[in-house]
Every structure is written in C-alpha cells, then in structure tokens.
Amino acid sequence: MKEADEKDLLRELVAHLRQHRTELREEWARRITDAKLLTAMSREEIFAEATSVYNNYVETLETGTLETLHAYARNLSERIIPRGVETHEVVGIVLLLRDVLARSLFAKYQSDFKLLNRVLDAYEPAANRIANTVAVGFVQERERIIREQQEALRELSTPVLQVRERLLILPIIGVIDSQRARQLTEQLLRGIRANRARVVVIDITGVAAMDSSVANHLVLTVEASRLLGAAVIVTGLSPEIAQTLVKIGVNLGKMHTVGDLQGGIEEAERVLGYKVVPIAESSERA
Amino acid sequence: MAVPILKQSPYLIATIQSALSDADLLSLRDSLTEQVGRFRSRGVIVDVTALDVLDSFASRTLRDIAYMVRLRGAETVIVGIQPEVAFAMVQLGITLEDVATALDLEEGLAYLGKK
Numbered sequence: 335m336k337e338a339d340e341k342d343l344l345r346e347l348v349a350h351l352r353q354h355r356t357e358l359r360e361e362w363a364r365r366i367t368d369a370k371l372l373t374a375m376s377r378e379e380i381f382a383e384a385t386s387v388y389n390n391y392v393e394t395l396e397t398g399t400l401e402t403l404h405a406y407a408r409n410l411s412e413r414i415i416p417r418g419v420e421t422h423e424v425v426g427i428v429l430l431l432r433d434v435l436a437r438s439l440f441a442k443y444q445s446d447f448k449l450l451n452r453v454l455d456a457y458e459p460a461a462n463r464i465a466n467t468v469a470v471g472f473v474q475e476r477e478r479i480i481r482e483q484q485e486a487l488r489e490l491s492t493p494v495l496q497v498r499e500r501l502l503i504l505p506i507i508g509v510i511d512s513q514r515a516r517q518l519t520e521q522l523l524r525g526i527r528a529n530r531a532r533v534v535v536i537d538i539t540g541v542a543a544m545d546s547s548v549a550n551h552l553v554l555t556v557e558a559s560r561l562l563g564a565a566v567i568v569t570g571l572s573p574e575i576a577q578t579l580v581k582i583g584v585n586l587g588k589m590h591t592v593g594d595l596q597g598g599i600e601e602a603e604r605v606l607g608y609k610v611v612p613i614a615e616s617s618e619r620a
Numbered sequence: 621m622a623v624p625i626l627k628q629s630p631y632l633i634a635t636i637q638s639a640l641s642d643a644d645l646l647s648l649r650d651s652l653t654e655q656v657g658r659f660r661s662r663g664v665i666v667d668v669t670a671l672d673v674l675d676s677f678a679s680r681t682l683r684d685i686a687y688m689v690r691l692r693g694a695e696t697v698i699v700g701i702q703p704e705v706a707f708a709m710v711q712l713g714i715t716l717e718d719v720a721t722a723l724d725l726e727e728g729l730a731y732l733g734k735k
Contacts, residue, residue, distance in 0.1 A: 520707075
C-alpha cells in the first residue's frame with residue numbers, strides 16, 4: 335500500500351517538475367552562476383548542459399532506473415573533464431539542482447505539512463541516489479583518465495634506444511620507484527635480446543636520487559644483463575646516488591661506471607671495437 | 621633426459637632441450653668434464669635457451685661445470701639465458717660470477733673464437 339502511495343506521489347512530483355521546467359531550470363542556472371561553479375564554461379554552455387541534466391534528472395525520478403543517468407554522467411564527465419571542471423563543481427551543481435527542486439516542492443505543498451513530509455520521503459532517497467550516481471560517475475571517469483595517462487607516461491618514460499649496432503642506451507629521467515624500476519629492467523632485458531646488444535649504457539643523469547631498494551634493483555639489472563651476455567656501463571651518477579651506492583655496499587668490481595653519457599658511449603664503442611676519428615684525420619692517413 | 625653433447629672442431633656444445641632433473645644435471649657435468657679432456661677441447665658452450673626456469677641447484681651446477689672445465693684447461697660459456705630467468709636468478713643472488721655468458725650460440729662461438 336505504502337509503496338503504491340509513494341509511486342503516486344513521485345508521479346505527481348514529476349508532473350510538477352515537468353510543468354515548471356522553464357522557471358526551475360532558469361533558477362538553477364542562475365544559482366550555478368551565483369555560486370561561481372563551472373567557471374570554465376560559458377553561460378550558453380551551462381544553460382545547454384543544465385537543460386539536459388534537468389531532463390535526465392526528472393526522467394530518473396520518474397523511472398527509478400539509474401542506468402541511463404549513469405551513462406549520461408559518464409558522457410558528461412568525458413566532455414567536461416578536459417575543460418578543467420573539478421569534482422566539487424559537478425557535485426555542487428547536482429546538489430544545487432536538488433535544492434532548487436526541493437524548494438519548489440516546499441512552495442507547492444507548504445499548506446499541507448503532512449503531505450509535504452510524504453512528498454519529501456519519496457523525493458529525498460531518489461534525489462540522493464541521483465547525486466550519488468553522478469558523483470561516482472564523474473570520479474570513475476576521472477580515475478580512468480588518470481590511469482590512462484599514467485600508463486602513457488610509463489611507456490614514454492622508458493625508451494631503450496639503439497645508437498649503434500649492438501649498443502643500446504637507456505636514458506632514465508625522473509623519479510624511479512620500485513614499480514618503474516621493475517619495468518625498466520624488463521624493457522631493458524627484452525631490448526637486449528631483441529637488438530642482440532653487447533653493450534648497454536644506462537644514463538641516470540636525470541635521476542636526482544634513489545633509495546636503497548631502487549639502487550639494489552639497479553645492481554640486479556646490471557647482473558641480469560650480464561647473464562644475457564651484455565656488458566652494462568652506468569653513467570651520470572649524481573653525488574647523492576654515489577653515496578647511496580657506497581652506503582648499501584655495492585661491489586664496485588661488478589659496476590662499470592663512467593662520468594657522463596658521452597664518456598659512456600665512447601667507452602662502449604671501445605669495448606665493441608669502434609674508433610671514431612674526424613674525417614680530415616682519417617683521410618690524411620688513407 | 622640426457623643432454624646431447626656435440627663436438628664441433630675445438631669446442632663442445634651441450635644444448636639443453638627441456639627441464640632437467642638433478643640427476644640429469646649431474647650426468648651432464650660428468651660427461652662434459654670427462655669429454656673436455658678426451659677431445660682436448662678448448663671451449664665448452666652450454667645452451668640454456670629452452671629453459672624458462674633455472675633453479676638454484678641448476679645454476680650452481682652450471683657454475684661448477686664452468687669451474688671444473690677451467691681446471692681441465694678449457695673455457696665455458698653459458699648462452700641463451702632468457703630475460704625473465706636472468707632476473708629471477710639475480711634476485712636469488714645467483715650471478716654466475718666469473719663465468720662467461722653470451723646472448724646465444726653464435727655469440728658464444730664468437731667469444732670463444734676471440735680467446
């Protein structure tokens with residue numbers, strides 16, 4: 335009995351919201367501007383979005399199913415996240431709409447307090463679910479984008495480059511945590527096999543500092559590369575990293591280090607049996 | 621499964637083709653140390669390309685083979701260690717110190733040729 339009652343009330347409510355659509359929507363758009371939300375968007379855009387959010391909102395109240403709204407929230411997030419819209423703004427506008435609609439219900443039923451109570455009983459849970467769905471949809475979309483960017487960043491930040499037949503360089507830039515260290519190792523070892531490398535120069539000029547577990551990992555990488563038959567030359571150790579390596583007691587006999595990348599490549603060329611001479615000099619001799 | 625040992629001019633080549641039991645490893649060690657003298661070989665290549673796991677006993681045996689062969693007057697090269705295997709080995713602290721390693725059979729032969 336009570337459920338049917340609630341449904342009737344919701345239907346009445348939806349009819350009310352449809353009927354007063356124009357003024358409620360305008361009121362909402364005005365409140366959004368007043369609250370200085372969605373500042374990244376123009377007035378016309380805000381109004382257009384407000385229209386479709388409003389329609390979706392009322393439709394969800396009517397049907398009670400959240401799937402359409404969820405899909406819409408995802409789609410909306412996809413459009414507005416690249417424009418720099420923040421989480422608090424999205425949650426803010428949905429809560430504002432909830433507020434605007436609730437106030438109009440107060441105005442409509444103010445003469446009958448009992449009925450108003452029942453209307454709010456029907457409205458509040460549905461409105462809360464909607465706010466929840468939109469907020470969750472937005473945050474999920476945001477997290478998905480962050481994950482994608484992290485992935486892209488990781489791919490970008492670990493190039494294994496061949497500079498000469500059988501000579502690879504691995505320039506490392508930025509902060510290395512243990513996950514990135516593991517990935518670097520994996521890519522390097524695969525690169526050694528794929529390019530049949532005999533010498534690898536790992537340049538860590540761009541790494542300001544590393545903790546002892548990452549330093550240990552670097553040593554393991556050097557040893558694993560040797561097991562594949564490739565000699566590793568590490569270049570560009572900063573004073574801090576040098577101190578870390580000595581503190582963890584690295585066996586320096588196993589680590590071949592050279593001051594900078596240029597020196598490292600020259601050393602690698604020597605190991606491979608190359609000798610680079612200026613053209614003038616070599617033609618004089620010929 | 622026994623490991624075939626091929627004699628190729630001054631070198632012996634042992635290609636491991638599937639996972640080996642401890643007994644197989646020991647018999648490989650015995651055959652290599654024996655044949656290296658019999659054929660007066662200068663070098664031994666052990667090819668582990670087919671192995672995707674190399675446990676501590678296998679690694680230790682490979683190192684022992686290298687040391688024993690050196691005492692018998694020849695050089696050993698371990699070739700074809702897979703990237704994943706290599707990293708797993710160093711994490712276990714097995715680095716095959718002072719044992720020569722090379723990418724594959726071809727590189728191993730080139731390394732021995734230069735000696």
